[in-house]
Structure formats: structure tokens, C-alpha cells
Amino acid sequence: MRGIRKAFGATVALDGVDLEVAPGEVCALVGQNGAGKSTLMAILAGALAPDGGEMSLDGAAYRPRNPLEARRAGVQMIYQELSLAPHLSVAENVVLGMEPARLGLMRRREARERTRRALAQLGHPEIAPEAPVSALSVAGQQLVEIARALAVGCRVLVLDEPTSSLAQDDARRLFELLARLKAQGHAIVYISHFLEEVKQVSDRFVVLRDGRNAGAGPAADASPREIVAMMVGSAVGEVYPRSPRRRGEPILELAGFGPGSAPLTLHRGEVVGIAGLLGAGRTHLLRSVFGLEPVREGRIRVKSVQGFHSPARRWRQGVGFLSEDRKDEGLALGLSVADNVTMSRLAGLGPAPLVLPGPQDAAAARLIERVAIRCRGPRQPVRELSGGNQQKVALARLLHHDVDVLLLDEPTRGIDVASKAQIYALVDALVADPGEGRPARAVLLVSSYFPELLGLCDRIAVMCRRRLGEARPASDLDEHRLILEAAGTEGAA
Numbered sequence: 001m002r003g004i005r006k007a008f009g010a011t012v013a014l015d016g017v018d019l020e021v022a023p024g025e026v027c028a029l030v031g032q033n034g035a036g037k038s039t040l041m042a043i044l045a046g047a048l049a050p051d052g053g054e055m056s057l058d059g060a061a062y063r064p065r066n067p068l069e070a071r072r073a074g075v076q077m078i079y080q081e082l083s084l085a086p087h088l089s090v091a092e093n094v095v096l097g098m099e100p101a102r103l104g105l106m107r108r109r110e111a112r113e114r115t116r117r118a119l120a121q122l123g124h125p126e127i128a129p130e131a132p133v134s135a136l137s138v139a140g141q142q143l144v145e146i147a148r149a150l151a152v153g154c155r156v157l158v159l160d161e162p163t164s165s166l167a168q169d170d171a172r173r174l175f176e177l178l179a180r181l182k183a184q185g186h187a188i189v190y191i192s193h194f195l196e197e198v199k200q201v202s203d204r205f206v207v208l209r210d211g212r213n214a215g216a217g218p219a220a221d222a223s224p225r226e227i228v229a230m231m232v233g234s235a236v237g238e239v240y241p242r243s244p245r246r247r248g249e250p251i252l253e254l255a256g257f258g259p260g261s262a263p264l265t266l267h268r269g270e271v272v273g274i275a276g277l278l279g280a281g282r283t284h285l286l287r288s289v290f291g292l293e294p295v296r297e298g299r300i301r302v303k304s305v306q307g308f309h310s311p312a313r314r315w316r317q318g319v320g321f322l323s324e325d326r327k328d329e330g331l332a333l334g335l336s337v338a339d340n341v342t343m344s345r346l347a348g349l350g351p352a353p354l355v356l357p358g359p360q361d362a363a364a365a366r367l368i369e370r371v372a373i374r375c376r377g378p379r380q381p382v383r384e385l386s387g388g389n390q391q392k393v394a395l396a397r398l399l400h401h402d403v404d405v406l407l408l409d410e411p412t413r414g415i416d417v418a419s420k421a422q423i424y425a426l427v428d429a430l431v432a433d434p435g436e437g438r439p440a441r442a443v444l445l446v447s448s449y450f451p452e453l454l455g456l457c458d459r460i461a462v463m464c465r466r467r468l469g470e471a472r473p474a475s476d477l478d479e480h481r482l483i484l485e486a487a488g489t490e491g492a493a
Helices: 037-044 067-073 090-094 108-121 138-151 168-183 195-201 224-232 282-290 311-317 326-330 337-342 357-371 387-400 417-431 450-456 479-486
Strands: 002-008 011-017 025-030 052-054 075-078 156-160 187-191 204-209 212-218 250-255 264-267 271-275 299-302 319-322 405-409 442-446 459-464
Touching: 002 037, 011 037, 011 212, 025 037, 025 168, 025 195, 037 075, 037 156, 037 187, 067 075, 075 138, 090 108, 090 138, 108 138, 138 168, 168 187, 168 195, 187 195, 195 224, 204 224, 212 224, 224 417, 250 282, 250 442, 264 442, 271 282, 271 450, 271 479, 282 311, 282 319, 282 405, 282 442, 311 319, 319 387, 326 387, 337 357, 337 387, 357 387, 387 417, 405 417, 417 442, 417 450, 450 479, 459 479
Parallel strands: 025 187, 025 204, 075 156, 156 187, 271 442, 271 459, 319 405, 405 442
Antiparallel strands: 002 011, 002 052, 204 212, 250 264, 250 299
């Protein structure tokens, strides 16, 4: 790809971007949300037409008019949100859009055989072509996506945030699979916000910033901090800031959540993390504390109030919840930034029961500045913002509500490195020793990214098979130990 340009009205998304990938090579494409990665890959995959520039594939001119033409040419993109038909079988998904047919009827035996060959090439012959896709795990569905690419003769494979919804063990198997595909001569473009993955998986990296090339080089020779500096255009400080913290009074107490679970006490002025694999019960725990899911056993005390309450009561008690699913649960995408920020507390924004635009916009503007949300203003629809800025809007709502306890479920999943750093700084500021004035908050943090837990948290509890372990100082733990305990490995303690 040479000199690729693309504009949407007055907004220039790509301004002369170059990208090349060789057979048998993994090239990481990195950059902040809004840097142009998705637009560039949409052009490569035939979903968008460039305004200028040239593309070639194996030395021949390449200009697909639609994604089907791109697939036929051997270019396949696997999006972060998998594009499968869950009610169809594995084989029907693999050949979807390019079905082998005769006299208008699909040749099902040939479709199943193509699927078997593709799955065998991936090293997963145990997946049955007749199985419904809805019965597979997220990792299994991702394999079906890759099998679909191989079944049509894929030469260039693009993976967009492929590990964002995978457990660590599934991510490791994906990396092994990419190594096999690389050895088979596939050219692979790997998009990820996890720079440790970039260094582990890729041979080279290319950085985009504001729609232009901002740097490139061998992945093994660059440190994460150097890559981030290229992404943001300046040197970066500590990824995980640590202001002075002073542990205060207990503010949230949990006990008896499942057989053998240890009690957990959260104090003002601290961040307590909950580590674990997908399905361990971490999200269920946070949702139960907030009143979104029923609790069959256990005790919850918030400040001096004990018992299970509705989310409305939890809000009034000073507890706020940030969902891991910001698009379906955490935000009203069709509403404005101001509406989303203020919707949980409308008091004071006008004479009851009215909400006046002036006071509402003023309240939102203060939080837009405080949380560094990049938007045109309080009235911009949230759906137009990048993922990182959408997450900041969800966090700003908790600050507008002035909660004492923040229940954060995967607060940095799927957002760029710069936005992550800003969220880390915000969490640190919330629990920092305030001196005189408002007391420090308390944060209960669920994350599948163990370096994040180790960098942000004062204490970490590991959850395995719905059993909550004892919260221990983060300084006594490391990533290897967390992985062993999360997997329930014998002798991990």
C-alpha cells in the first residue's frame, strides 16, 4: 500500500500512508484509536475505496470493489467483533458467500470437506463441520473465522484485536497458530493495543498517528515505551502512576461468596484487583455487589449498611459500576456526551423535575476537561467517539455521581495505549491521599490483563472457579504466579 489517502468530508482519515507485508511475516499495525488503522484495513479488505494511492498484491495491481472481491484475491480480515452466523453450522459459515454449488444448490459434502481441510491446516480437526457455531466458545468461533480465510486461499490475513475477548490460555494457542500460518507463508497484519503481544508475535511494527506513518522497525529492537512515544508524538512517563496513598476506613465488605471463598474488605484510599480467567466469576461478583444479579449466598456491607439492594439503592449509597460491555450496557450510544455523563444524577441541573441544557452542558464540560474526553462538545453523540473516549464518558458518569466506591469491570479493554494511560492516572488520582477535603475513593478492579493489576493495585485477590482467594499485597505477586493461581494449577501457592 503506497500513499493511501482517504477523507470523510472535511476529516482526513489517511494522508499518504504506506504499508507493506511480506509472505511469512507478521507485521503489527499500532496506533491510538482514531489514528487510521481501521480505515486503512477497511481499504485493504475492500470495504472502503481509497481517494488516492496504489495497492499491489504479489506485484500485480490490486483494487477490490467490495469485500468479496478482496476475499477472492486472497485478502481476509477478521474483525474484533466476529462476523459469524451463529444459527448456521461451522461448514456453512466457512463457505458463506463462496459456497460450492451446482444448479443453484450448495454441494454440502464439498463444503464439509473444505472445512475439514482448513481446520486440519489450523491443527484443530476435532471441530466438527456439522456443529452449530453458537455451541462453540469464543476461541472456537475465532478458529472458524480463520478457517474461512484459509478455505478460500487466503494469502493476506488481517487480525483486529484478536485476543481482546480471549482467556490467556486461548491467546497462547492463537499465538502458536499464527506461528504455523507464518511458517506456511501467509502474510499477517496484526492489530493490537497490547504492546507485549506486539513484541511477542510480530516481526515488524508500523505506527500510525493522525492518519500518517509515525514510525516503524523490528519489533524485537523497540521497547514498549519507544512505541508509545511514536503513537502519542512525545515521550511518555510511567505507565502506572503511583501517588501517595493512605488506607482509610473500610467501605465495602464481602464474605461468604461461594464455598471456600475468602472475605474481602475494601478500604478508602486503595485499589484492590480481582484476577482470574474468563468464566471464573469475577464479573458476576461485581454485578452482584451492585445489585444487577441475584446473590444465593454471602454477605455484603457498604459503609454501615448490610444486605442486598437494587442498583438504584447502590447509587444512593455511593457505589458506581462500570460494565465491561460499554456498547450494550455501559452507554446509550444514541444520546449525547452530556446525557450519558449526567443520566444517573439529574438533581441540580434545573428546577425539578426539569433538566436545563445550560446547567447540564456546564456539568458535562467540566468532566470532559477533567477526564480529557476528545469530543466536539457536550452535545456530540457518544456513538461518534472512539472506544477510548467512550470509556472515559462512562467513567465520567461515576465522577458526576460523586461515588465513593468504583466497581470497574475491564475498564481498559479494547482501547488504545494513550487512553489507558489517562484512565490509569485517573484511577490513581481517585484513591490518592487528598490531604484535607474530600476523602479518597476506593476501587475494586477486575481485569484480565495481569500487568495492569500488578501496576495499579495495592492488593490482588485471585478468583478461580467462582472461589475468591485472599487479597494479598501486589508487591508480593508477579504475573507468572497470578496465571498459575488463576488456572488452579496444583502447588501454585
